Amino acid sequence: MTPRVCWVVGAGPAGMYATQAILRSLEDVHVVLADRRRVPFGLGRFGIAPDHPKMRRVVTPLERIVEDDRVTFIGGVEVSAARLAELAPGFDAVVIASGAGADHPTDLGDTLASREVFGWYNADHGVDTARVEEALGADREVVVVGGGNVSIDIVRLLAVGEDRLRATDLPERVVDVLVARPRRPVHLVVRSAASELKFSAPMITELVHELGLRVRVRRHESYWGGSSDSPSDERRSSLELAVSGDDLDVDVVIHLGAQAARAADGAIEISSTVDGGSLVRLAEATVITAIGYGPGALMTDLRAAPSWPENAYVCGWAGNGAKGVLGTNKADALRIVEQIREGLAPGDSRRLDPAAAVAAVRSLADDPVGIEEWRATVDAEILEATRTGRGVERIRLQPGADGLQFGTERKESLPWPT
Numbered sequence: 001m002t003p004r005v006c007w008v009v010g011a012g013p014a015g016m017y018a019t020q021a022i023l024r025s026l027e028d029v030h031v032v033l034a035d036r037r038r039v040p041f042g043l044g045r046f047g048i049a050p051d052h053p054k055m056r057r058v059v060t061p062l063e064r065i066v067e068d069d070r071v072t073f074i075g076g077v078e079v080s081a082a083r084l085a086e087l088a089p090g091f092d093a094v095v096i097a098s099g100a101g102a103d104h105p106t107d108l109g110d111t112l113a114s115r116e117v118f119g120w121y122n123a124d125h126g127v128d129t130a131r132v133e134e135a136l137g138a139d140r141e142v143v144v145v146g147g148g149n150v151s152i153d154i155v156r157l158l159a160v161g162e163d164r165l166r167a168t169d170l171p172e173r174v175v176d177v178l179v180a181r182p183r184r185p186v187h188l189v190v191r192s193a194a195s196e197l198k199f200s201a202p203m204i205t206e207l208v209h210e211l212g213l214r215v216r217v218r219r220h221e222s223y224w225g226g227s228s229d230s231p232s233d234e235r236r237s238s239l240e241l242a243v244s245g246d247d248l249d250v251d252v253v254i255h256l257g258a259q260a261a262r263a264a265d266g267a268i269e270i271s272s273t274v275d276g277g278s279l280v281r282l283a284e285a286t287v288i289t290a291i292g293y294g295p296g297a298l299m300t301d302l303r304a305a306p307s308w309p310e311n312a313y314v315c316g317w318a319g320n321g322a323k324g325v326l327g328t329n330k331a332d333a334l335r336i337v338e339q340i341r342e343g344l345a346p347g348d349s350r351r352l353d354p355a356a357a358v359a360a361v362r363s364l365a366d367d368p369v370g371i372e373e374w375r376a377t378v379d380a381e382i383l384e385a386t387r388t389g390r391g392v393e394r395i396r397l398q399p400g401a402d403g404l405q406f407g408t409e410r411k412e413s414l415p416w417p418t
């Protein structure tokens, strides 16, 4: 009997959960799991904050999936809409789990996007580290714009002290840059009123209670809003726990009901969303935007194409946009795979055999890599952690590079597992 062959495009949490669900629900199946990055796990590896080790461990069980004999991981494959449409008929089903796209643009001029910042501190591929380090190393204020958990992650890492940073598995180089930053309050500008906040309450209580940061909340909204039993109440009270004080004597200033704009002279003006009144003017500031993400290129092109591949299903942030937590993608994957199962014609697969399917996807990349590169990366990370006695840093693998890089710093002397 010829096994079924499924192609999962994107090896982030959604793609991994989809792969897991396919393996569990289809009896004889092979999954080709492709990602444009050279190692799997998407934002599970390159997004989740390095000072939240428990959350990072949530994705550890996914490692078993990528090691499964019925799965072939191919990294370094950027799948285009045209190639996907061309190859899709060779598979029983295609799952598009390519995540969300770039940060939403703003009219704030030269800013750092959240993807650049968390990509930098997580040693992601393709981030212009020099640009991020120059912007964050400059002797000026930092303004983070956005009211979700990603903006709080960034604020937290900018505001905590050296001891905390050194205790995380942030790359040493990243810690050095953050520690060298002049100690100035970080401004978080949130458009929403307190009653409409999107971040999770523990994210704020962690700032104040666990990390001991001095946080000042300034409410520029017309109302405090929310009924006593509204879901946002927990968030609201987490803010009420924040310590008030003089702006000069705090680590973080959270402006609620506020917006940021770039003035003609380049200054950043924070003003009230209610009456537009100016609240804070910063002559020079590094602005980081974390206001959500647009759709990725693959999904945009597929939606614009004259027809949708009949056996293609969309899972995770690629279809739902950037919302929910990791578990949301799992539920989504189960739903999609149930649809796949129902849509399969009875009997044998009429598609490519697994070897031909793997070859077809590999042919899309100039320099495809397999699971061996992932294993070597993990081994080298562990070796390096043992050597330094610190947490496990993320290694950045460059295409064609003959050595490993931690953040931006190449470790020529690192023992390379053979």
Ligand SMILES: Cc1cc2nc3c(=O)[nH]c(=O)nc-3n(C[C@H](O)[C@H](O)[C@H](O)COP(=O)(O)OP(=O)(O)OC[C@H]3O[C@@H](n4cnc5c(N)ncnc54)[C@H](O)[C@@H]3O)c2cc1C
Pocket: 009, 010, 011, 012, 013, 014, 015, 034, 035, 036, 037, 040, 041, 042, 043, 044, 047, 048, 049, 052, 055, 077, 078, 079, 080, 097, 098, 099, 100, 118, 150, 153, 296, 298, 315, 316, 317, 318, 323, 324, 325, 326, 327, 329
């Ligand atoms: C900074 C940050 C911190 C977060 N922290 C938490 C947290 O603490 N807890 C929590 O529950 N959730 C957290 N999340 C949310 C969580 O990361 C997402 O729910 C999850 O990663 C979405 O999974 P996904 O697979 O849809 O997308 P992604 O993780 O983005 O994965 C998509 C994958 O597709 C690949 N890809 C994209 N385009 C192509 C293409 N054309 N061809 C091939 N491959 C492609 C990408 O390289 C990527 O690996 C965080 C998110 C961010 C941004």
